Amino acid sequence: MSGRRARSRARGRVAPGAILAAILALACAEEVSAGLDRGPYLHQTTATSTIVVWRTADDSTGEVRFGTAPELLDGSVVSGVVGRQHEVKLSGLQPATRYYYAVISDGAMVAGGDAKHYVDTAPPTGERAKIRAWVLGDSGTGNQNQANVRDAMLTHVGRDRPSLLLHMGDMAYSNGTNAEFTDKFFAPYREILRNTTVWPALGNHEGSSADSATQTGPYYTAYVLPSAGEAGGLASGTEAYYSFDYGNVHFIVLDSHESPREPDGAMLQWMAIDLATTSAEWVIAYWHHPPYTKGTHDSDTETQHIEMRENALPILEAGGVDLVLGGHSHIYERSYLVDGGYETPTTDAGILSMIDGRADGDGPYVKPPGGLGHLGALYVVAGHGGATVGSLPQHPLMYFAEAQHGSCILDVHQNRLTLINIRDDGEVSDHVTLIKGQGIEIFAPNGGEALTVGGVAEIGWATVGPIAEVGLDYSIDDGLTWMPIADAVPNTGVYPWLVPPVDTAKGLVRVKAVSDPTIYDESNASFVVEGGVEIGAIDFGAEWSYHDQGVDLGDAWRMPGYDFKEWPSGPAQLGYGEGDEATAILDADPNYPSAYFLRTFDVDQEIVGATLEVLHDDGAAVWLNGQLVASVNADDLAYDAWASAQSDDNAVAVFDLALAPNPLVMGTNVIGVMVKQVSGDSSDLSFDLKLTLIAPAVEPETTGGETEGGEGTTAGGGSSGTASGGSTGASSATGTAGDDGGGCACRSREGGERLGLGIGASLLVLLRRRRRRVRA
Template identity: 45%
Template sequence: MPAGVVRFNTRASGKVGGSEENQFHLHELFDVPLRTGRNLIAVEIHQENPGSSDIRFDLKLTGSDQKLSQVGLVRGPYLQVGTASSMILRWRTRRPSSSVVRYGAAPDQLKGKVEIEEKSIEHEVLIKGLKSRTRYFYSIGDGEEVLAGGDSDHFFFTSPQSGSNGPVHAWIIGDSGTANANAKAVYNAYIKVKGDRYTDLWLMLGDNAYNSGTDKEYQRAVFDLYDNLLPQTPLWSTRGNHERSAEVYYGIFNMPTDAQAGGVKSGTEAYYSFDYGNIHFICLDSYDTDRSASGDMFKWLKADLEATAQTFIVAYWHHPPYTKGSHDSDRDNDSGGRMRDMRETFLPLLEKGGVDLLFAGHSHCYERSYLINGHYGKSDTFNNSMIVNKGDGKPRGDGPYEKPSPDKGANKGAVYIVAGNGGKISGGKLNHPAMYLSLNELGSVILEAEGNCMDVRLLDYRGQVRDNFRITKGD
């Protein structure tokens, strides 16, 4: 329901449909003056659309004589801005309380402690002084009781030292915010395939919560859905066009504005960079930030690219520079020209700076390019001279995309991926000439890297690998 006073004729702000109609949505009742014996509970049902022809309602009431937390954990914990020496833990409670995090080498050895006495319902605790590439178990609480953790499910690994060549495992999803069976299937497929492998980091490519990115929509589409991954893996996001409220979006996420995770200080949460091992990740804002060559984002990107010495450079934002899916990058009026702007203005700078791989969402499909360089116009201007490697990039196919030097090199080619298939698929011509493969299939992307080798694969909602390729650099 919307905020404010709710009357009999107030329309619902969202709807429950499809497979969700067969699911119970849990609501806990606190401080309700129930009495011994018979009690009367009244329930109202509100339609989103007064012209709707049907309505369904079922209610199950479960009582308990157990003492419930008066603080009440309603969101989290979840992890933000993971570095080699620090981690931010966040959660939300029903009532204001102090914030206490205990951490240590085992669930029963939580010897470290960080406490914030100021009471709040939004809790944000920074743990500092940690060892790199180390597992820490933790619990969160209010000083009087533990709200979550202190068990084998609540832990995280700190990042490796910047530049280290150890293994990296990342999960990437785009346009996943449908909060329905599609998004759940994509998530379950990933969880099953990864098995016991720890997810080092997790990228969200925007449109994380439909339809408008409200706080309630984020609760359903992110916090209720990914409840097993959020307490263990740092989540890094870029803003999509359905994250319409900057206040809500930036209120949920923490971004490294001061280069605390590597890279160059951006001074804003809209765009930023961070290092994980020998990969430099760059997040740009294609939605609401000045996209001109004279803007601050362009100037910051230039400085950031010049400063990094990492083996691989991976960039991501929401609006794809190339797509022929549910959106068309050739149409200047599609998405307010954002796709055109990112292609014409930012790709030349990124390719000159040595970018290897770029992710975007927005178009509800999967598209993956050849190793290409120098294509900044519409699709009818693409030609074979822009293809650095015409192969499929598969180790068991035409062979990996090989780049001659382990150091970043200007205009040596990059692979472009549209992964807006995390929650729905919407068709399209799927015929952009820069693409090696285009699929109208639900799924997500797994990125793994070690040393001078990076492997990328598309995992569909059934758990089948539908695409894979490898980029190697030097010997």
């Protein structure tokens, strides 16, 4: 690239510096934005590298410090050149990992060093990770429309920010000058670009000040794009068009404005080879001038649109492209599943499927595996990011068109692709899904919802292929761990989920095919579950009645109304053999297999969940009003059965009880516990228990709620509306009687809940400490 930019590039790995003290000092410093003209922003983020770019008002030195925690930036790369624009490549990074960074110019930190400046490296190429991209076009007006579109996106996604910004071009009206780039692209998106890697396509307005042939002008100066296959794909030899891999997606970005568009030209020849050498599961292509549009431009009459349609599409569709994005025309348009619509003017002959493509409507579009082509692709025009919108009569290939400002969020997960249109007023006006082969799509909850403990949230999904039963799980930690909701329910597409007593901003649900658990889907993004009011019902050390006489009491002992007034009682911990018991019970020789513990507690308001902590040695089973709600090391509940496994001393098992069906009643409730020995010669038995009840949160005065981090509010979004989850907002304990008035606070689920440990209970076993003594 001859003589192009007055900017500095620093590449290569720098040995990690032991500069913790200095870093900590920097991390604590105020961000020095004075002198920072642009950025920092990110380019070419791959699984192992990224490029941090920033521009200062005057010439300066540059350095990036980075690490996996904002207070521990123990890596450093120095930009070897003095200049205004710095482009520093961080290499040797771990895939799918968050790195925090700080930007240093002339020895002073000008940005970063805090939790807000980070980059998430890409998943390994080919891996079926969750991918979220912001699709934006024709945004660079600098006006309120642009800001509204941005804010609507931020509000919708909440904490689940997109990793990629796919810009369709026209990001700096009217001529793509340096000042326009600074004011209309880098300034309004500053807080997004510091975390979200931008992958732009050249628009005609940038084109008026840029020269693709020479890669000069403000567009090519601002952006650091791959030309030698640096981010996957094959080398194009130019930044005007390029490709990159991200997880299981191969992105192809073309220049429809200035580069020659002939089938035999360098760009389309490169694209054909690039397509032939990718094995990515998904192929997504974009450029500025869409092949199909009737917005403020007409793809039947304008040269660039026609040539891209007639010349690029036949190659792309033969290469199995799945989604083609564009801008230029100031409108949102979304096609049916189409193929082969190359003619001018375009007719509806290319429509493969006349359904709406919505999981909660006619169903997703499906691309069957196999075949030589004509499997179809979706075409989306996203030119509605800020410039004045308009429309012509609807394009024959478009299912949906709307001349209102907005932008799109693209989510790819495994063999499922979803795109939603978020209008500038926050409404999701369109959504579409494409599934390859057999698959599942969850459409509720799908990110952004605020669910309430004890509320019923509707889990909604659609399936493609013969799936008779599905299993449902939920996660409270962004998918690191999963807990069962239901193991196998009929594939009806809907399940009323009683939201368990958890408090999380990282909630997800998962739906999987019982017959093949590799077929599954998760919520696109996380939802909030706001905790109810915790009420202590039984504390550790509470008084319990017990029966330790080696008698089989059958089932009656744990049922409401059972008379245990004559049983002895004492405070926990109860048991024998360790010396830490507050109440010693009979230590028979040989041991009896089981001992019984009973007590009552009162409930005076609606209860929707509970947390149970059981100190057990060895096994234990717990009943509430006769309903088994938890067990550990107690596979066989017969009196004379031994514990199914030996526990560590004083192990504590924690159960989150969804209470579905809810066994609790208003007034007096009975809790019964059977504690089991592992064998006749075990040396000890221990029992204690803590029960915390969860009451619903109090109705807030206003709807909606703030997400953590304060960078946007949840709006009950998701791709298809808000799951019903009852009230939102902060809870406050009232301690007054509930208003259900029916004598039972039960909320029952449909579909025949199975009893036993599977009753919405999740188990965490906290193992402790002392070595077990075995009687000789």
